Amino acid sequence: MTIQRPRGTRDFLPDEAWRRTAARRAMQEVLERWGYREIATPTFEHLELFTQKCGEAVLEEIYSFKDKGGRDLALRPELTAPVMRMYVAELQNAPKPQRLSYFGNCFRYERPQKGRFREFWQLGVELIGGAKPDSEAEVIALADRMLESVGVKGEIHVGYLGLVRSILDRIGAERRSAIMRMIDKKERDALKECLEEIDASHLGLLELIDLKGREALGRAMEIANDLRNEESMGPTAFVAEEASHAGTGRASARTGRSVSAELRMDEFGRTVELLEAYGVDFTIDFEIVRGLEYYSGAVFEIYAQGLGAQRQVCGGGTYELASLFGGKETSSTGFGLGFDRIMEIAQVEERWQPPVFLIYTPDVKVEAVKIATELREALPTVLDVMGRGLGAQLKAAAAAGAKFAVIVGRSEIDSGRLTLRDMASGTQESLTLAEIVQRLRAQFQN
RNA sequence: GCCGGGAUAGGGUAGUGGUCAUCCUGAGGGACUGUGGAUCCCUCGAGCUGGGUUCGAAUCCCGGUCCCGGCCCCA
Structure with missing residues (x-):
């Protein structure tokens, strides 16, 4: 017991x-x-x-x-x-x-x-x-x-x-x-x-x-x-x-x-x-x-x-x-x-916002950590610590109620543009980190 | 201090004095090393505690602990 x-x-x-x-x-x-x-x-x-x-x-x-x-x-x-x-x-x-x-x-x-x-x-x-x-x-x-x-x-x-x-x-x-x-x-x-x-x-x-x-x-x-x-x-x-x-x-x-x-x-x-x-x-x-x-x-x-x-x-x-x-x-x-x-x-109106999930392929983990660090300057951000693959990370983000995911793999690193995914609609855009911050900042202002 | 009702996996539950204690959900893994909450498979995980009755108790009885509600109190 x-x-x-x-x-x-x-x-x-x-x-x-x-x-x-x-x-x-x-x-x-x-x-x-x-x-x-x-x-x-x-x-x-x-x-x-x-x-x-x-x-x-x-x-x-x-x-x-x-x-x-x-x-x-x-x-x-x-x-x-x-x-x-x-x-x-x-x-x-x-x-x-x-x-x-x-x-x-x-x-x-x-x-x-x-x-x-x-x-x-x-x-x-x-x-x-x-x-x-x-x-x-x-x-x-x-x-x-x-x-x-x-x-x-x-x-x-x-x-x-x-x-x-x-x-x-x-x-x-x-x-x-x-x-x-x-x-x-x-x-x-x-x-x-x-x-x-x-x-x-x-x-x-x-x-x-x-x-x-x-x-x-x-x-x-x-x-x-x-x-x-x-x-x-x-x-x-x-x-x-x-x-x-x-x-x-x-x-x-x-x-x-x-x-x-x-x-x-x-x-x-x-x-x-x-x-x-x-x-x-x-x-x-x-x-x-x-x-x-x-x-x-x-x-x-x-x-x-x-x-x-x-x-x-x-x-x-x-x-x-x-x-x-x-x-x-x-x-x-x-x-x-x-x-x-x-x-x-009490009627508490403020709602908790799940953080942005930074989703990465295992081969770019080091870069992902650096990106997460920058994102956190402006947005609540989490990244996988379970050693999960991309699909499993997305699944976890969805289960956690995330509204947005930022996806990064080899091609994003090479192009310098990250993929921003709207979890509700499934639409994705290719944006720079600064653009993502600008886009999402309003979402996280309580 | 007093009265009443409770306690079964992390959460919610079923059932019986006698095989391996249900089911749902959850969590982890896999099918699926660049795209989702579906599906399927695998795994994890429980009868509050101590005593008694009994061949045998999670089940019946008693004490304790904790929870819920009420009394007392409420700086």
């Missing part, structure tokens, strides 16, 4: 590898047009980087190991933490904003299912240091365009944590993360019960998360006003508490290091306005809260059809993450795209 692939990993045969490269290239082009520059980080990092960001709970899904020097390392389970680590270490003093993109494989010890693997690829961006509404609108519009470039139509849901967190500020701190979780999990009944229990039903949270679409914004404004009026009647006790949290800096983001919640509905309103200016089709949805504590402003998720249970292809928002890794607090907006899920449904 041959050795199998590890569970949850995949081999990509030439056709699929080509498709993935083409899709990546299409999205990369969008990124370049928007001025994002690619960065890359190591495949493995110190384990601590990930437990710091996500808490100890993620340990069981992390591929971690000790290296020969006894260091605790981990195959990266995601890319946001490494990117922020890199930013803090090397880019903090670079001019703002920083527009960064990344693409890389990540590893999680999970049960594989449709659209979920143990080695998977994430593509994402971070816009670091920009002003919130502008950054948020840009990043969401960018995600939209990137998906569009590979023919994926997604449903974009945009929420705003400034409001949700402001409401939660009126609730005891110990309940907040549980409530966020219930919202995220859409556990409506449990949430309702919980809010009644702590006498918080009047705050409008339930109503808010059920609102969808454009009307949601107006109603959300009203809820926000109510909150503000209440607040002006007496300062809340939570302000001091938030300040002390900010000072601790290095706690895990999952274990209660909640970022300060500023209401700023006007900012969210501007994000919405700008998104419309970008021509993005989206739904306002306050139910989107993205489980984690470090998100602070707008948050969004994109869902696609045809993916089974794992239908979210993109998620992101604005967060305060730099300080978690020892940097100065800077808000950044970003998202991650599940590349593998996108590949399940």
Whole structure:
């Protein structure tokens, strides 16, 4: 028995590898047009980087190991933490904003299912240091365009944590993360019960998360006003508490290091306005809260059809993450795209072109090699390495789907003109090498 | 971690507790050392793994591995 692939990993045969490269290239082009520059980080990092960001709970899904020097390392389970680590270490003093993109494989010890693997690829961006509404609108519009470039139509849901967190500020701190979780999990009944229990039903949270679409914004404004009026009647006790949290800096983001919640509905309103200016089709949805504590402003998720249970292809928002890794607090907006899920449904238009087959008689092999070398300057070219005769080479070229063959034998060498054969029609012409290059070049321009 | 369905040449498949395990496709060679994917011939190539039942297991039973789908989770 041959050795199998590890569970949850995949081999990509030439056709699929080509498709993935083409899709990546299409999205990369969008990124370049928007001025994002690619960065890359190591495949493995110190384990601590990930437990710091996500808490100890993620340990069981992390591929971690000790290296020969006894260091605790981990195959990266995601890319946001490494990117922020890199930013803090090397880019903090670079001019703002920083527009960064990344693409890389990540590893999680999970049960594989449709659209979920143990080695998977994430593509994402971070816009670091920009002003919130502008950054948020840009990043969401960018995600939209990137998906569009590979023919994926997604449903974009945009929420705003400034409001949700402001409401939660009126609730005891110990309940907040549980409530966020219930919202995220859409556990409506449990949430309702919980809010009644702590006498918080009047705050409008339930109503808010059920609102969808454009009307949601107006109603959300009203809820926000109510909150503000209440607040002006007496300062809340939570302000001091938030300040002390900010000072601790290095706690895990999952274990209660909640970022300060500023209401700023006007900012969210501007994000919405700008998104419309970008021509993005989206739904306002306050139910989107993205489980984690470090998100602070707008948050969004994109869902696609045809993916089974794992239908979210993109998620992101604005967060305060730099300080978690020892940097100065800077808000950044970003998202991650599940590349593998996108590949399940991507429409990749680029087609692979079989190369030109240079077919030769055995007596002119040396000359054929020289001609192939020249042809390759301009055209993808292959020549026989199996020791086949002319007929067999042609057969192989046909089987490989070649559109063109260049035939060379003694008489071509003597005359200095090669035979160009159109494989579909069978017509042949006697041409110089330069003429052949000129004739075929257009065929191979993608 | 849980539930369900699977695993037979490189790919796709058939079948039976008992001779040499089907067929299609593929790959390599030949008929064909200057012209094609056709045809014909030859060759290569398989019952996931470990145990059990049995005179005999690829077939029946159990464990494991991996695949597919779902739950949980999803940074």
